[in-house]
Amino acid sequence: MSELAVGIEAINFYGGPAFINVSTIFQERGLDFERFNNLMMEKKSVGLPCEDPVTNAVNAAKPIIDQLTEEEKDSIDMIITSSESGLDFGKSLSTYIHDYLGLKRNLRLFEVKQACYGCTAALQMAVTFIASRVSPGAKVLVIGTDIARAAAKQTYAEPSQAVGAVALLVGENPKILEMDLGANGYYSYEVMDTCRPLPEIETGDPDLSLLSYLDCLKGSFKEYSKRVEGIDFIDTFDYLAFHSPFAGMVKGAHRMLMRDLYKMRPKDIEEDFNKRVSPSLQYCVEVGNVYSATVYLALCGLIDHTNVDDYIRVGLYSYGSGCSSEFYSGIITSTAKQELSKMKIRENLERRYCLSMEEYDNILDLNMEWIFGIEDKKVDITPYEHIYKQFFEGRNLLVLKEVNGFHREYIWS
Numbered sequence: 001m002s003e004l005a006v007g008i009e010a011i012n013f014y015g016g017p018a019f020i021n022v023s024t025i026f027q028e029r030g031l032d033f034e035r036f037n038n039l040m041m042e043k044k045s046v047g048l049p050c051e052d053p054v055t056n057a058v059n060a061a062k063p064i065i066d067q068l069t070e071e072e073k074d075s076i077d078m079i080i081t082s083s084e085s086g087l088d089f090g091k092s093l094s095t096y097i098h099d100y101l102g103l104k105r106n107l108r109l110f111e112v113k114q115a116c117y118g119c120t121a122a123l124q125m126a127v128t129f130i131a132s133r134v135s136p137g138a139k140v141l142v143i144g145t146d147i148a149r150a151a152a153k154q155t156y157a158e159p160s161q162a163v164g165a166v167a168l169l170v171g172e173n174p175k176i177l178e179m180d181l182g183a184n185g186y187y188s189y190e191v192m193d194t195c196r197p198l199p200e201i202e203t204g205d206p207d208l209s210l211l212s213y214l215d216c217l218k219g220s221f222k223e224y225s226k227r228v229e230g231i232d233f234i235d236t237f238d239y240l241a242f243h244s245p246f247a248g249m250v251k252g253a254h255r256m257l258m259r260d261l262y263k264m265r266p267k268d269i270e271e272d273f274n275k276r277v278s279p280s281l282q283y284c285v286e287v288g289n290v291y292s293a294t295v296y297l298a299l300c301g302l303i304d305h306t307n308v309d310d311y312i313r314v315g316l317y318s319y320g321s322g323c324s325s326e327f328y329s330g331i332i333t334s335t336a337k338q339e340l341s342k343m344k345i346r347e348n349l350e351r352r353y354c355l356s357m358e359e360y361d362n363i364l365d366l367n368m369e370w371i372f373g374i375e376d377k378k379v380d381i382t383p384y385e386h387i388y389k390q391f392f393e394g395r396n397l398l399v400l401k402e403v404n405g406f407h408r409e410y411i412w413s
Contacts, residue, residue, distance in 0.1 A: 006131045006181065007174030007330060008123075009139065010067070012343040013297050014060035015164045015287050016045040017391035018353040020360045022159040028357040029154055039159060040247035040281070044288040046355060047147050047163035048387065049366045050379045050399040053085045054096045055410065057145035058398040061167035063343055064141075065101050075171075077138040078108040080126060082118030082292045084196055085146045086111070087372065087408065097143065100398055100410060115194070116243055117320025119144030119166065119292035124326075126170040127179050139171040146291035148202065153364075157206060160246045162288025166296040175339045177299065177314070177330040185224025185327040187216050194321040199372035209321060210249060216325035217242075217253050217317055218260065224327040233261050234272070237315035237329065239306065241280040241298040245289040250281060253317075279305040286349055292320065300345055308337045353387045378402040388413075 022041040026033055047056070065073060081094040092111035112121050119142065126140035148161035193212045194204030225231045242250045254277050258269045283301035290297060295318045302314065312332045319325045355363065366383060379400050381388045392399060392413035401411045 004131065004181065005172060005174055005178050006127050007170065007178040008168050008176040009171045009173050010064045010169040010339065011166065011176050011296065011300060012060050012063050013164060013166050013283070013293065013300050013345050014056050015283075015290075015345075015349050016047045016051070016056070016162075016352065018046045018048065018355050018363070018387055019043040019286070020046055020355040020357070024357055024360075025159050029158070031156060035156060038248045039156070040251065041159055041285055041288065043286045044159055045162040045164055045290070045352070046360060046363055047367065048363065048381075048384055049370050050381055050388070050392075051147070051163070052087065052370070052400055052408070053083050053093055053145040053147055053165070054087070054100075054408065055398045055400060056147065056163065056165035057081060057093060057097045057143045057167070058100045058410075060145070060165040061097065061101060061141060061143055062398075064167055064169050065103070067342065072139070074104050075137055075139045076103055076107060076141055076169075077135050078110075078126065078129065078140045079103070080122040080140065080142050081111045082113065082122045082142075082144045083111065083146055084113060084115055084118070084291060086113070088406075093145065094143075096408060096410070114324050115320035115322050116245075116289075116291045116294060117318050117324040117326070119168075119296060120318035120320075120326055120328075121324075123168060123170065124184070124328075126168075127181070130170055130172060131181060137172065139169055142168040142170055144290075144292035144296065146293065148289075152202060157202075160289045161202065162290050164287060164290035164293055164297070166290070166293035166300075168296065175333055175335045176303070177332055177336065180228075180313075180329045180331070183224065183228045183329050185220040185222065185227060186325070187219030187223060188324040191321075191323050193323060200368060204321065209245075210252075212321070212323050213243075213245075213249065213319050214253055214256055216319050216323060217257060217327070220317065220325045220327035221257065224329075233257065233315075236313065237276070238312040239279065239302055239314045239332075240277050240317070241295060241302050241314055242277070242317040243295040243319045244281060244284040244298050245294070247281045247285050250277065283345065283349070300340060303332060303336045303340050304345065306337075308332055308334065310334055351391060353390050359384075374403045375406050376403060
């Protein structure tokens, strides 16, 4: 570890109260099962109408905040949220999040947006602030939170559109990941691969999105290699964690880069994938695409499914449609596995309720009543009370109560 240590001190993921098996979607929607194996997806997280990007964010961050001392809480100087699921054109999600986390008022609150790259932009902003030492001992809370209210029914995008949030506490004591400062490769340009032009629409060109993802991986790693002397894609990184819209996309991207760099045989590429990439996908295949939180869900999966008994270097790739990308790296510390285990990510994912197709479609219809722009509406949990009782009741999780004059009001379950 370096003398100037900056990075992730704590991390947690919240993956919603319910899921549906991806095979069920394929069967009931009449999708081609030949493409099922290419997706490499098992489950998709689904949110309820009593949830939104604020509740997801708070439920991801609260376990981290609860383990801090009062002095440590007061050292948080910023909350930066990233989302493409905002609830107001002006007011950022961080204002609500700050309130329900009960943090001090002497701090900065703001939000960034760049599709699935947004949380990485927020993290790098936090890292730069901490590294500058303009506020010695300060911490920054970074949260990526998104929801897929409107599923793209009858398309192959539907099985991957999920809900969730990741919270990252950034500071000078990186118990999870020490960032390699200055080791960053950027690659960005304008492309209309996916977009959300209306509250109820998430659309785009999936083939163009795949090509842009691959192009940006090559471009950002090439730039990383220019900035960091002596880099080798195989030897430098013990493990890799990529933005994972679906696991099959990551496998294809890894295969492309290994072919381009080393002209490697398929058997050797598969072996490398299983060794260095597959551990990072263990949670992603059970959740789906949670947008800017996804690469950090991959990081959590890597830590929880790898024997981390020493410092290991991980190469990370973040991509956001539209598009902006970055290849960067850091050192997973010897304490990371123990620290992450406190968050009980696996246990919480296993608590989720398994939806039937009928229940899933009903939830989708109910969620559409809660899209952007609601002025006055009360939450009625009656249609999904059995799910609410199983997952929320008595657990002190934040849920939406009502919208009153556009103002969102929440309660603890």
